[in-house]
Amino acid sequence: MPNFVQLTPANVLDSSDMTTLDIAGAxxxxxxxxILFGDNxxxxxxxxxxxxxxxxxxxxxxVWIIAKHSGTALTVPLEPRFDKGAQVFQQPLLTGAPGxxxxxxxxxxFSGPTAGGGPTIVFANRWSSLVLDAKASGTGDxxxxxxxDEADTRNQLWRTFAPGVPLRPHR
Numbered sequence: 776m777p778n779f780v781q782l783t784p785a786n787v788l789d790s791s792d793m794t795t796l797d798i799a800g801a802x803x804x805x806x807x808x809x810i811l812f813g814d815n816x817x818x819x820x821x822x823x824x825x826x827x828x829x830x831x832x833x834x835x836x837x838v839w840i841i842a843k844h845s846g847t848a849l850t851v852p853l854e855p856r857f858d859k860g861a862q863v864f865q866q867p868l869l870t871g872a873p874g875x876x877x878x879x880x881x882x883x884x885f886s887g888p889t890a891g892g893g894p895t896i897v898f899a900n901r902w903s904s905l906v907l908d909a910k911a912s913g914t915g916d917x918x919x920x921x922x923x924d925e926a927d928t929r930n931q932l933w934r935t936f937a938p939g940v941p942l943r944p945h946r
Contacts (some may be wrong), residue, residue: 779821779843781936782938784909786929787811789811792914795820795936798865799917803845806891809863809920811909818844821938827881834927835885837901839868849907851900851922879903887932895932899925906931 783794797812801819805941814820820897829837840849847865852858853875865887869877873934878901887895898907909930 777823777825777841777843779938781814781820781853781938782840782933783891783936784914784930785895785932786810786909786912788891788912788934790914791804792916794914794916794918796822796920796933798842798845798847801844802865803847803868805847806864807845809849809865809874810916810919811913812916814910816894818842820839822849824935828870829881831883831885833885835883838884838898839870839880839883840882840898840907849882849930850880851903851905851919853879853902857903857905859923860910860921861903863922863940864890867935875902882907888927890929890932891934893934895934897927898933907933 793814794811797813798819799808817839822932823841842917848868850866852861881901882898884896887897906925908921908923910919910921912930
């Protein structure tokens with residue numbers, strides 16, 4: 776049985792907004808964008824961090840970030856490879872895809888600094904080496920989730936929450 780979690784950037788927990796990672800409109804269609812949206816407890820805000828079976832030299836796991844409602848994985852564009860600011864979107868899971876095609880869905884999950892009241896995770900894409908980022912440190916509804924250079928900023932530090940646990944700002 777998969778373990779589903781909500782993912783929320785630490786900067787949201789410092790704001791009055793109560794947003795979390797969301798697939799826009801609960802769409803099940805390929806290319807639907809990942810955004811921040813108000814915590815509503817729906818399945819399009821729950822994600823499985825499924826290990827790919829691969830690790831980096833430090834032993835950190837690569838994971839697929841799979842949306843519960845659609846079974847699709849968070850994906851970055853194949854081209855251009857290092858597209859800073861590119862929208863992250865969902866696509867059918869490419870578990871058997873070789874090389875770069877499969878790498879667009881693999882995220883290196885490693886510990887970030889404590890923020891927002893607890894431990895954080897940084898997700899770096901295997902293909903682009905860029906990290907999962909709430910655009911322009913946004914915290915409101917419809918903030919795009921993009922890939923960006925790692926900066927250890929709070930909009931790149933993700934907290935996990937079990938389903939049904941309300942998000943609470945930490946001030």
